Amino acid sequence: MSALPVFRTIADIRRQVGAWRADGLKIGLVPTMGALHEGHLSLVDALHRQGADRILVSIFVNPKQFAAHEDLDTYPRDEARDLEVLRTTQTNGVFAPSAAEIYPQGFSTKISLQGPALGLESDERPHFFSGVALIVCKLLTQSQTDMAIFGEKDYQQLLVIRHMARDLDLPVEITSAPIMREADGLAMSSRNVYLTDIQRPIAGQLNIILRRMAESDLPIEQAEAEAKSALLEAGFTRVDYATIRDAETLEAVSDTTTKRRALITARLGDVRLLDNMPAD
Numbered sequence: 001m002s003a004l005p006v007f008r009t010i011a012d013i014r015r016q017v018g019a020w021r022a023d024g025l026k027i028g029l030v031p032t033m034g035a036l037h038e039g040h041l042s043l044v045d046a047l048h049r050q051g052a053d054r055i056l057v058s059i060f061v062n063p064k065q066f067a068a069h070e071d072l073d074t075y076p077r078d079e080a081r082d083l084e085v086l087r088t089t090q091t092n093g094v095f096a097p098s099a100a101e102i103y104p105q106g107f108s109t110k111i112s113l114q115g116p117a118l119g120l121e122s123d124e125r126p127h128f129f130s131g132v133a134l135i136v137c138k139l140l141t142q143s144q145t146d147m148a149i150f151g152e153k154d155y156q157q158l159l160v161i162r163h164m165a166r167d168l169d170l171p172v173e174i175t176s177a178p179i180m181r182e183a184d185g186l187a188m189s190s191r192n193v194y195l196t197d198i199q200r201p202i203a204g205q206l207n208i209i210l211r212r213m214a215e216s217d218l219p220i221e222q223a224e225a226e227a228k229s230a231l232l233e234a235g236f237t238r239v240d241y242a243t244i245r246d247a248e249t250l251e252a253v254s255d256t257t258t259k260r261r262a263l264i265t266a267r268l269g270d271v272r273l274l275d276n277m278p279a280d
């Protein structure tokens with residue numbers, strides 16, 4: 001199997017996408033920050049099954065979604081390994097631009113968000129969705145693919161991107177795929193490599209406690225409170241949130257709610273772990 005083509009510039013990615021489109025092919029994008037694991041690869045697979053004829057994976061660790069105190073400098077990066085792993089998938093090319101290509105000197109635009117971007121992750125990381133929306137909007141307009149896929153693993157992010165694409169009339173179909181998990185239920189994440197041998201088994205409890213909350217017959221507030229205490233008892237050092245929300249808006253569950261989502265983010269030391277599942 002030959003090496004995957006790697007595109008470093010906007011001009012190069014557009015040329016390739018234009019050539020595929022001229023052949024009548026449907027093109028899909030999988031945006032990632034690299035350090036690829038089976039969760040990322042499942043998105044490639046899902047996009048293929050959803051009808052993409054050609055699939056591009058973007059690898060870009062986006063500085064604008066990290067606060068100064070966060071792990072931008074230490075975020076795991078291994079492009080050679082990522083390219084090797086992608087060769088065994090349906091991926092047809094990789095877009096791996098430099099930071100200067102994405103944010104040239106004088107870059108001065110921000111995206112301001114409301115709706116599903118409010119609360120939850122934004123309470124802990126106020127800069128985060130603005131940075132994510134900016135890079136996703138840029139990647140979509142740079143590559144001009146027909147489809148782009150995002151994981152339910154980052155459920156709030158998925159809703160934010162769906163809203164942004166709709167609000168800004170981006171000519172792209174946003175799709176999603178379910179969470180890939182380790183054998184004990186821990187959602188796969190590039191940041192799981194930060195977990196120590198002592199933290200790793202505790203991390204596995206997150207999914208068990210999430211499921212219990214999602215399936216609980218108790219009133220919502222009580223189910224949430226029980227989940228919080230269970231997390232602290234299991235050894236999590238802090239619970240950012242453990243909540244059941246309207247699955248479409250992420251607002252508190254109301255009479256008009258038709259679908260619910262249970263979401264937890266809890267910390268083990270410096271490592272933040274996210275998980276979510278339906279709670280109907």
Ligand code: AMP
Nearest residue numbers: 031032033039150151153154179180188
């Ligand atoms: P990241 O590289 O962490 O920015 O993630 C890139 C994409 O992969 C996002 O759409 C994530 O939601 C998705 N993703 C990350 N982990 C998983 C997982 N365990 N299962 C499915 N999708 C995932």
